[in-house]
Amino acid sequence: MNKLEQAREKINKTDLEMAALWVERMAAVKEVSDYKKEHGAPVLDSNREAELLENNLKAIPDELKPYYAEFLKAVIGVSKSYQRDRSSAEKGYIRLELGDRSYDIAVRRGGLSYAKDMMNLSRKVLIVTDDGVPKQYAETVATQCAEPYIITLPQGEKTKCLKSFEELLKLMLEKRFTRGDCVVAVGGGVIGDLAGFAASAYMRGIDFYNIPTTTLSQIDSSIGGKVAVDLDGYKNTVGAFWQPRFVLVDPDVLKTLDKRQVSAGLAEAVKMSACFDKDLFELFENCDIDENLEEIIRRSLMIKKSVVERDEKESGLRKVLNFGHTIGHGIETAENGRLCHGECVALGMLPMCSKEIRPRLLRVLKKLGLPTVIEADIAAVKSAALHDKKSEKSGVSIVTVEEIGSFKIEKTDFGGLFDRLDNYLKETAI
Numbered sequence: 466m467n468k469l470e471q472a473r474e475k476i477n478k479t480d481l482e483m484a485a486l487w488v489e490r491m492a493a494v495k496e497v498s499d500y501k502k503e504h505g506a507p508v509l510d511s512n513r514e515a516e517l518l519e520n521n522l523k524a525i526p527d528e529l530k531p532y533y534a535e536f537l538k539a540v541i542g543v544s545k546s547y548q549r550d551r552s553s554a555e556k557g558y559i560r561l562e563l564g565d566r567s568y569d570i571a572v573r574r575g576g577l578s579y580a581k582d583m584m585n586l587s588r589k590v591l592i593v594t595d596d597g598v599p600k601q602y603a604e605t606v607a608t609q610c611a612e613p614y615i616i617t618l619p620q621g622e623k624t625k626c627l628k629s630f631e632e633l634l635k636l637m638l639e640k641r642f643t644r645g646d647c648v649v650a651v652g653g654g655v656i657g658d659l660a661g662f663a664a665s666a667y668m669r670g671i672d673f674y675n676i677p678t679t680t681l682s683q684i685d686s687s688i689g690g691k692v693a694v695d696l697d698g699y700k701n702t703v704g705a706f707w708q709p710r711f712v713l714v715d716p717d718v719l720k721t722l723d724k725r726q727v728s729a730g731l732a733e734a735v736k737m738s739a740c741f742d743k744d745l746f747e748l749f750e751n752c753d754i755d756e757n758l759e760e761i762i763r764r765s766l767m768i769k770k771s772v773v774e775r776d777e778k779e780s781g782l783r784k785v786l787n788f789g790h791t792i793g794h795g796i797e798t799a800e801n802g803r804l805c806h807g808e809c810v811a812l813g814m815l816p817m818c819s820k821e822i823r824p825r826l827l828r829v830l831k832k833l834g835l836p837t838v839i840e841a842d843i844a845a846v847k848s849a850a851l852h853d854k855k856s857e858k859s860g861v862s863i864v865t866v867e868e869i870g871s872f873k874i875e876k877t878d879f880g881g882l883f884d885r886l887d888n889y890l891k892e893t894a895i
């Protein structure tokens with residue numbers, strides 16, 4: 466055995482010993498978490514962390530001290546996520562794991578009325594909503610806050626702009642919000658994106674909670690941390706990645722949402738099921754959708770959560786969530802407000818799936834009352850799609866679905882994408 470092999474042997478042996486010790490350590494962590502649960506103590510204990518570091522470093526040679534500190538911090542981090550995961554699972558929360566930006570998502574009927582049990586509202590709270598959202602939702606949250614300020618903006622995409630962003634920031638400044646205060650969105654994707662962006666920027670970032678009230682926001686936009694406003698008519702041009710601290714999904718609030726909005730939001734769930742979850746797609750095909758709304762929301766959140774966990778900043782996998790969106794955005798612009806986002810995504814998926822599954826997708830879209838025929842001017846659709854993606858010089862990433870439950874992401878140029886659209890239109894022309 467040469468020197469290298471000998472050293473590797475030693476590493477293998479110590480790694481095995483460490484693995485056994487780590488299992489023992491995690492068993493002890495579990496005991497601590499059970500104890501804390503019984504006594505209502507928090508998972509985090511920063512004194513304890515500092516104490517562990519100080520004690521253990523004494524036994525480490527100087528040269529290795531910084532590396533050991535890094536190692537121990539990672540071990541402590543893993544223990545904390547283990548404790549949090551156990552506690553989230555117990556509460557029935559869905560945990561989105563992103564290291565120190567991890568958070569829980571609660572799906573709770575009637576949860577709005579006990580929001581304060583799930584979020585820290587005992588401080589100044591800016592509650593952002595719009596005039597289309599029944600005002601009792603924001604008020605229900607406000608009654609649970611130590612110092613609430615409700616701001617109600619006009620409903621609609623136009624509110625997602627720099628002017629509203631400034632308005633929120635100014636209000637927080639005027640009310641002397643500090644870094645320890647927070648923002649709560651009570652509304653659909655427009656309010657969530659705007660309020661989250663204001664939270665990301667105020668004093669370089671304060672806590673943000675999202676209480677989504679539309680199907681689209683409950684299924685999709687409230688998690689994942691993409692926050693933004695539009696600029697000069699270009700969607701989401703100015704924004705950030707700012708994860709919420711907690712997301713409360715109360716399916717009861719959907720009772721006041723009009724049917725068209727409910728269906729438009731569900732188009733995003735159809736999108737996710739087509740790419741990832743055959744069972745969910747079959748649920749759309751075979752079951753009563755209203756009766757299964759909560760199940761649809763949960764399953765969609767699970768899909769989105771796992772995509773975000775694997776690719777927070779959209780460097781790869783997260784692009785799959787754009788299935789149907791490149792053509793969809795083109796249609797949205799060309800239709801100039803006549804169709805809502807989800808309806809355009811529904812249409813945008815049709816050219817991007819195989820001929821074999823298209824009839825199934827069409828049946829589901831019809832069942833939801835979503836449009837199934839592209840009526841917009843195709844030249845306008847193409848020009849808007851081009852404009853939309855103009856920053857992607859090397860072409861465009863497209864997502865296609867050949868079989869329900871799986872997908873492909875391919876790089877192509879606009880010629881390739883438009884050929885696909887033209888072929889689809891030829892195939893479906895009467």
Ligand SMILES: NC(=O)c1ccc[n+]([C@@H]2O[C@H](COP(=O)([O-])OP(=O)(O)OC[C@H]3O[C@@H](n4cnc5c(N)ncnc54)[C@H](O)[C@@H]3O)[C@@H](O)[C@H]2O)c1
Binds near residue numbers: 621689691720
């Ligand atoms: N951040 C992301 O990851 C992400 C993902 C997808 C979409 N989005 C964004 O989401 C936005 C669209 O969101 P949306 O579809 O929720 O639209 P929206 O926020 O405009 O809400 C739709 C309408 O429903 C009303 N409303 C909301 N909740 C209600 C309720 N419970 N009862 C009655 N009326 C209610 C609103 O007043 C509004 O008029 C777009 O700006 C889009 O860019 C963001």
Ligand SMILES: [Zn+2]
Binds near residue numbers: 733810
């Ligand atoms: Zn969308």
